[in-house]
Amino acid sequence: xxxxxxxxxxxxxxxxxxxxxxxxxxxxxxxxxxxxxxxxxxxxxxxxxxxxxxxxxxxxxxxxxxxxxxxxxxxxxxxxxxxxxxxxxxxxxxxxxxxxxxxxxxxxxxxxxxxxxxxxxxxxxxxxxxxxxxxxxxxxxxxxxxxxxxxxxxxxxxxxxxxxxxxxxxxxxxxxxxxxxxxxxxxxxxxxxxxxxxxxxxxxxxxxxxxxxxxxxxxxxxxxxxxxxxxxxxxxxxxxxxxxxxxxxxxxxxxxxxxxxxxxxxxxxxxxxxxxxxxxxxxxxxxxxxxxxxxxxxxxxxxxxxxxxxxxxxxxxxxxxxxxxxxxxxxxxxxxxxxxxxxxxxxxxxxxxxxxxxxxxxxxxxxxxxxxxxxxxxxxxxxxxxxxxxxxxxxxxxxxxxxxxxxxxxxxxxxxxxxxxxxxxxxxxxxxxxxxxxxxxxxxxxxxxxxxx
Amino acid sequence: xxxxxxxxxxxxxxxxxxxxxxxxxxxxxxxxxxxxxxxxxxxxxxxxxxxxxxxxxxxxxxxxxxxxxxxxxxxxxxxxxxxxxxxxxxxxxxxxxxxxxxxxxxxxxxxxxxxxxxxxxxxxxxxxxxxxxxxxxxxxxxxxxxxxxxxxxxxxxxxxxxxxxxxxxxxxxxxxxxxxxxxxxxxxxxxxxxxxxxxxxxxxxxxxxxxxxxxxxxxxxxxxxxxxxxxxxxxxxxxxxxxxxxxxxxxxxxxxxxxxxxxxxxxxxxxxxxxxxxxxxxxxxxxxxxxxxxxxxxxxxxxxxxxxxxxxxxxxxxxxxxxxxxx
Numbered sequence: 148x149x150x151x152x153x154x155x156x157x158x159x160x161x162x163x164x165x166x167x168x169x170x171x172x173x174x175x176x177x178x179x180x181x182x183x184x185x186x187x188x189x190x191x192x193x194x195x196x197x198x199x200x201x202x203x204x205x206x207x208x209x210x211x212x213x214x215x216x217x218x219x220x221x222x223x224x225x226x227x228x229x230x231x232x233x234x235x236x237x238x239x240x241x242x243x244x245x246x247x248x249x250x251x252x253x254x255x256x257x258x259x260x261x262x263x264x265x266x267x268x269x270x271x272x273x274x275x276x277x278x279x280x281x282x283x284x285x286x287x288x289x290x291x292x293x294x295x296x297x298x299x300x301x302x303x304x305x306x307x308x309x310x311x312x313x314x315x316x317x318x319x320x321x322x323x324x325x326x327x328x329x330x331x332x333x334x335x336x337x338x339x340x341x342x343x344x345x346x347x348x349x350x351x352x353x354x355x356x357x358x359x360x361x362x363x364x365x366x367x368x369x370x371x372x373x374x375x376x377x378x379x380x381x382x383x384x385x386x387x388x389x390x391x392x393x394x395x396x397x398x399x400x401x402x403x404x405x406x407x408x409x410x411x412x413x414x415x416x417x418x419x420x421x422x423x424x425x426x427x428x429x430x431x432x433x434x435x436x437x438x439x440x441x442x443x444x445x446x447x448x449x450x451x452x453x454x455x456x457x458x459x460x461x462x463x464x465x466x467x468x469x470x471x472x473x474x475x476x477x478x479x480x481x482x483x484x485x486x487x488x489x490x491x492x493x494x495x496x497x498x499x500x501x502x503x504x505x506x507x508x509x510x511x512x513x514x515x516x517x518x519x520x521x522x523x524x525x526x527x528x529x530x531x532x533x534x535x536x537x538x539x540x541x542x543x544x545x546x547x548x549x550x551x552x553x554x555x556x557x558x559x560x561x562x563x564x565x566x567x568x569x570x571x572x573x574x575x576x577x578x579x580x581x582x583x584x585x586x587x588x589x590x591x592x593x594x595x596x597x598x599x600x
Numbered sequence: 601x602x603x604x605x606x607x608x609x610x611x612x613x614x615x616x617x618x619x620x621x622x623x624x625x626x627x628x629x630x631x632x633x634x635x636x637x638x639x640x641x642x643x644x645x646x647x648x649x650x651x652x653x654x655x656x657x658x659x660x661x662x663x664x665x666x667x668x669x670x671x672x673x674x675x676x677x678x679x680x681x682x683x684x685x686x687x688x689x690x691x692x693x694x695x696x697x698x699x700x701x702x703x704x705x706x707x708x709x710x711x712x713x714x715x716x717x718x719x720x721x722x723x724x725x726x727x728x729x730x731x732x733x734x735x736x737x738x739x740x741x742x743x744x745x746x747x748x749x750x751x752x753x754x755x756x757x758x759x760x761x762x763x764x765x766x767x768x769x770x771x772x773x774x775x776x777x778x779x780x781x782x783x784x785x786x787x788x789x790x791x792x793x794x795x796x797x798x799x800x801x802x803x804x805x806x807x808x809x810x811x812x813x814x815x816x817x818x819x820x821x822x823x824x825x826x827x828x829x830x831x832x833x834x835x836x837x838x839x840x841x842x843x844x845x846x847x848x849x850x851x852x853x854x855x856x857x858x859x860x861x862x863x864x865x866x867x868x869x870x871x872x873x874x875x876x877x878x879x880x881x882x883x884x885x886x887x888x889x890x891x892x893x894x895x896x897x898x899x900x901x902x903x904x905x906x907x908x909x910x911x912x913x914x915x916x917x918x919x920x921x922x923x924x925x926x927x
Contacts, residue, residue, distance in 0.1 A: 363797035367612070369712035369734030369772060372796070439713030483691055485711035487732070 169193050170584060171206045175215025175547065179222055180520035181536035190220055192543040195583040195598075200537050213586075215547055218578055221519045222536050223255025223286075223544030224500065225526040227345075228320075228399055228423060228471035230492070231257070231288070233279065234272075235264025240476040240562045242276065245496070246284040248474075248561035250588040252497040253577025255286050255544035256534055258526075260320040261293040268293035268304045273312040281599045285587045286580070287544070289315040289532065291345065294333045298322045303333060310340045315530050318345035320399060321446075325351050327384060334394030343395040343421075343530050348381035348406070349373075349447065358487055360433040360448040368439065370486060373448050379405040386413045389420055397529050398422040400473050402447040404457035411466040421529040422461075423469035426495060426502035427567065429458045429512075435567055441482045441489035442567040445475070459512050468525040470518075472499045476563030494561050498568045504550060504575030515550075543584035550575045560593070603908040607719040607726040608901055610735035611776035619777055622900045623745050629903075630896035632669065642903055643672035648704040649697050650676045652729070656708050658867055658891065659729050659739070663706050666898035675702060690714060691721045698722045704902060707731070712769075725905040733767050738901060739866050740773025742894040744781065746886055747821055749893070750862050755782035760815045760857070762847060763825035763874050764793045766836075770866045771825060779805045788815035789847060792836040812847060816856040823864040824849050827874045840873050850876040854884065862886045 170192040177188040177200060189204040190197065206212050226249065232240040240248075249257055259276065261267035267276060273290050280288035292314040296302045298321070306317060317337060323346060324330040330346070337344050354377040359365050361372025382398060386409060389396040401407060401424045410422045427445065432452050435443035443449055461467040475492025482489050503522065507513045513521070527535025534544050554576060556568045580588040585597040601621050605613060614622075632638050648667040652660055660676075667674045679693075688696075690709070697705055704725045707715050712732030719726040730736040748754055759778050765771045765787050775798075778785050785806045787794060799808045809815050816822060827843065837843050854863065863875075863885045871877045880887060 361796060363801035366795040366798040367772070367801050369732050369769060371733075374796075439716050480689065483689070483717075485690060485709070485717060486713045487711045 168584060169207065169210045170213060171204060171210050172213045172215045172220055172545065172547070173204075175218045175220035177220045177537070178516050178519045179537040180516050181222070181524045182538060184537070185516050190537060190545065192581075192584045195543055197537050197539055197541045197543050199539050213579070217549075219515070219548040219550055221546050221548060222523040223534060223580065223582065224253045224522045224546050225256040225532065225535055226254045226472050226474070226496065226499070227258040227397075227469060227526045227530055228425070229257045229259050229474045229496065230262065230476065231259040231276075232263065232476060234275065238478055238562075241283075242279045242288060243283040244560065244562045245474070245476070246280065246286045246288060247593055248494070248496040248559065250285040250580045250582070250593060251560045251577070251591065253500045253546040253548065253580055254496060255546065255580060255582045256289065256532065257286060258289045258291050258315055258530060260318060261291055262298060262321045266293045266298045267291070268296050268298065270305065270308045270312045273309050273314050277313050283596070284599065285593060285596055286582050287599060289313065289530075291316045291318050291320070293317065294319045294324055294344065295329070300324050300326060300329065303329070303336060306336055306342065307340060310342055315532060316343045316345050316397065318347070318399070320345065320347045323347050323349045323351055323381060327388065330385070331388050331392055334388055334392040334396065338392065338394045341395070341531060343397050345397045345399055346381070346385050347399045348378050348385060350377045350380045353377040353380065357448070358444060359436050360450050362433065362451065364433050364436065368436070370436075373446070375403040375405065375450060375454075378403050378447050379409060382406045382409050386410070386418065386420065389413070389418050390416075393419065395419045396421075400425050400428065400447060400471070401458065401461070401467060402428045402450050402454060404454045407457050407461035407466055411461070411464075414466065421468045421525070422466065423471045423526075423529075424458050424462065424467050425471055425473045426499050426506070427493065429455060429462065430502055430506050431455070431567060439486040440567065441484070441486055442493060442565050444486065444489055444491055445473070445493055446491040462507065462521065463512055465517075468521065469529055470499065470503060470521045471526070472496050474561075476561055477565045478563060479565075482565045492565070494559065494563050494566050496561060497559055498556055498566060498573070500548070501554070501556070501573030501576050502568065504548070505573045508550075509574055543581060545581040546577055547579040548575060549578040552576060603904050605911050606905065606908050607715070608737050608905060609715045609719060609726065609728050611737050611740045611773045611780070612735065614780070616780045619741070619744065619780060622741055622897065622904060623748060625900035625904055626745055626893070626896040629899040630893065633892065633896070639669050639671055641671045643667065643670040643906065646672045646703040646906070647701070648672045648674050648706060648902065649702040650674060650706050651679060651693070651697070652677070652708040653679050654708050654710050654730070656729070658894075659708065662891070662894045663727075663729060663898050666895050666902060667704075669895070670899055670902055672704075672902070690717060694718050694722045698724060704905070725908070727901060727905070730769050732769065733772075734769050735773045735776070736769040737773050738894065738898050739770050740777045741901070742890055742897040743774055743823060743864060743866075744777045745893045745897050746864060746890050747862070750886060751820060754778065757783045757820040758786065758818055759783050759821040759823060760786045760788060760819040761823045761825065762788050762812070762815065762849060764827050764831060765789055765798065765825070766793045766795045767828060767831070768825050774823060775802060775806060786815045786819065788812060790837050790843075793831075812853050813856050816853060819857040819861050821862050821864065822849065822854070822857055824875050826866060826868065827870055829870065829873070844873055848872070848874055848876060849879050851878055851882070854879055864890055867891070
């Protein structure tokens with residue numbers, strides 16, 4: 148697969164005379180799905196890049212050594228579905244606080260959705276996000292541009308110019324493109340740039356006014372339902388348009404069993420489709436809404452136990468490639484409103500890894516390596532990003548994971564705390580996060596911001 | 601016996617004994633109404649705040665009379681319906697009322713679940729006077745009271761609820777109450793107005809039919825719901841004329857039910873739409889008695905909540921919780 152984004156090209160070499168930093172991560176259990184590594188190995192970093200991964204690497208005098216015994220060493224985790232809220236809703240999150248939360252959660256790379264105010268639908272908005280991330284971010288941020296101007300579903304954005312400025316995918320996330328002809332054009336035009344189109348699959352008219360899964364609980368609570376068909380009608384349409392155009396399609400946050408079956412079939416037919424789900428769809432069901440809990444209000448809505456089990460099966464057999472957080476911060480005041488008026492979405496950057504380890508790996512739904520692939524190799528492939536592996540020359544983005552440590556979800560680095568997982572005990576979390584060879588987080592504490600220029 | 605919760609949020613949270621307790625307590629209160637002095641002292645010194653985010657004449661007046669006849673002071677808050685979304689949040693309004701040391705907040709709100717939100721925020725007793733499409737528990741209780749008074753029992757009766765079940769909080773409270781007390785419930789209306797999943801949620805004591813004859817045959821009680829006329833614009837039914845033809849309760853359709861079947865309506869009625877005038881004003885109608893009973897039932901609720909245990913109800917509605925354990 149051709150990597151379109153090249154970090155090496157964007158980075159300026161370290162100034163002459165300044166010593167290249169050398170760091171050895173010693174004795175960790177390296178899990179690098181792209182290179183099929185799953186054993187105790189050392190990782191040597193020179194400057195901002197991986198030098199080599201091998202057994203018993205001998206450090207020189209200048210080499211700093213990081214003891215990773217009893218830790219898992221993986222490529223830096225990548226989250227392709229994050230709402231950083233900047234510009235426009237800085238009371239919920241900023242690029243600084245969102246990337247800090249990411250570093251705490253073990254993520255080294257985020258792709259951020261364009262539904263900011265104003266939306267990221269032109270070159271200057273792309274540049275704004277990248278510049279902000281470079282100066283204030285703890286991790287790498289790649290903007291996703293809007294498909295249509297103002298996310299209005301009418302006119303295509305200047306996709307080529309946005310790609311040149313650094314946009315890694317396009318999506319009208321949150322405002323699905325209802326017009327099939329326009330979505331066809333987006334898939335076709337994006338092909339010109341090898342760009343992936345991400346869709347939030349939802350038939351807007353069918354879902355209109357809905358606030359939770361349609362079914363018996365919605366009927367009892369007197370809440371307007373969003374039928375599961377609103378999702379899989381669009382999954383089905385998008386697969387058909389992918390077949391028509393041959394464009395790269397990534398389906399965001401799948402929540403229904405039918406969607407999983409449709410994607411499984413499409414992949415069998417060899418279509419260029421990738422799919423993601425989020426931890427809440429494999430850990431929770433609509434029952435979490437009981438008592439009108441607004442922290443269980445998200446879109447797509449939490450579904451039924453049968454859906455949850457099918458999502459697990461889809462992860463286990465690889466139908467669902469990626470796990471993303473759909474980190475969607477909202478203030479306490481906004482989430483303390485009446486259920487109909489509270490906004491959709493929950494935060495997830497700081498709980499995703501713990502939920503994956505606790506509910507997928509420790510419960511043996513997926514192997515550790517497959518779970519890490521869904522957080523590294525697969526998202527990198529879905530958006531054609533260069534990272535997601537530990538090959539020599541790759542950016543030294545690394546996550547060190549403690550698989551055993553139990554912790555209770557209580558506090559957040561994110562500006563918001565709209566999480567249904569508060570009070571949950573999770574087993575396993577990020578011990579350290581390295582971005583470009585720099586240790587940005589260690590033992591739950593933020594250290595230095597990396598030099599991302 | 602006491603009520604287990606500090607609030608009355610819905611009949612889903614009450615058990616059969618609690619419902620019976622409220623109905624039994626309402627009986628002596630109703631007897632007061634024929635006396636020349638209709639006031640008794642149990643809530644003297646207590647304040648009941650009426651917080652209505654939706655226009656209502658009947659329910660509001662009924663609660664005000666109930667509180668007054670128990671000697672409570674009534675505080676009426678004029679909240680314009682436009683301030684539901686804008687302006688002060690519901691929680692902030694509630695905390696302000698709490699700071700004024702009110703003992704009860706009677707809430708009418710257009711959004712399902714709003715009383716739950718309020719009940720968690722304040723120590724005062726919260727009484728749901730209708731929330732969105734969720735519940736209208738005192739209406740459910742007054743309907744149960746009326747049925748019990750007329751039929752001397754509820755267990756084993758067949759009750760048909762006709763009309764816009766989808767948007768009806770009256771229907772939901774009635775279904776909870778009736779099934780808990782052992783009645784069989786038939787829901788009838790066009791398929792667009794019956795929420796998917798409702799039958800599964802309640803199980804075998806609830807039947808759904810789109811045919812009025814099936815719904816009414818052998819019925820002891822028919823409860824006709826108000827049709828919000830604006831539903832036509834949402835394409836939920838094609839015209840009022842067609843609605844009336846198929847689901848409007850007239851003399852002919854009523855003749856399919858038992859001879860002594862009583863006719864109820866929560867009001868306000870659209871005569872000629874969901875109910876014909878001859879049925880509404882006919883010998884089987886108990887619609888005005890429902891209004892009288894409403895005051896007695898609301899007195900019982902306010903009176904019993906004063907002595908309740910003080911816990912806000914949470915968790916799954918009882919029936920669902922039991923089903924889950926069984927599966």
